[in-house]
Amino acid sequence: MFVLDTRYLIPYTLYMTNTIILFFIIFASIIAGYYLGVITHRGVQRLSGQSKKKEGNKEQVLGFLRKNGKIRNNDIEKLLGVSDATATRYLDELEKEGKVIQHGETKGAFYTLK
Numbered sequence: 001m002f003v004l005d006t007r008y009l010i011p012y013t014l015y016m017t018n019t020i021i022l023f024f025i026i027f028a029s030i031i032a033g034y035y036l037g038v039i040t041h042r043g044v045q046r047l048s049g050q051s052k053k054k055e056g057n058k059e060q061v062l063g064f065l066r067k068n069g070k071i072r073n074n075d076i077e078k079l080l081g082v083s084d085a086t087a088t089r090y091l092d093e094l095e096k097e098g099k100v101i102q103h104g105e106t107k108g109a110f111y112t113l114k
Contacts, residue, residue: 057082058090062099062113070103070110 057080064079065071076087091111094100100111 054090058094061090061094065100065111065113070112072110 060080061071061076064075071091073084073087073091076082076090077084080087080090082090091100091102095102095111099114101114103110103112
């Protein structure tokens with residue numbers, strides 16, 4: 001007759017429970033990693049779309065400069081329908097790229113092509 005030795009039953013049950021829990025943790029980690037990867041990839045696509053728009057806006061600024069000779073921050077706000085901070089950022093970037101030169105400071109500042 002077979003006699004079940006219960007000394008081994010409890011540790012085996014705990015071992016199997018821990019194994020199942022570990023399996024679910026690994027499975028959940030894989031799913032979460034995939035999901036975060038998809039979100040990040042979509043974020044990169046969205047960022048590249050914003051980057052294209054930004055470059056297009058900066059080209060419009062350069063076109064305005066070619067036509068009019070000089071541009072002020074307010075001109076960019078009206079031309080592109082952007083905030084003061086965005087217009088300033090575009091001008092700073094164009095200046096760092098060596099495409100425009102700033103003349104004056106603060107309120108009276110304007111920019112020309114380099």
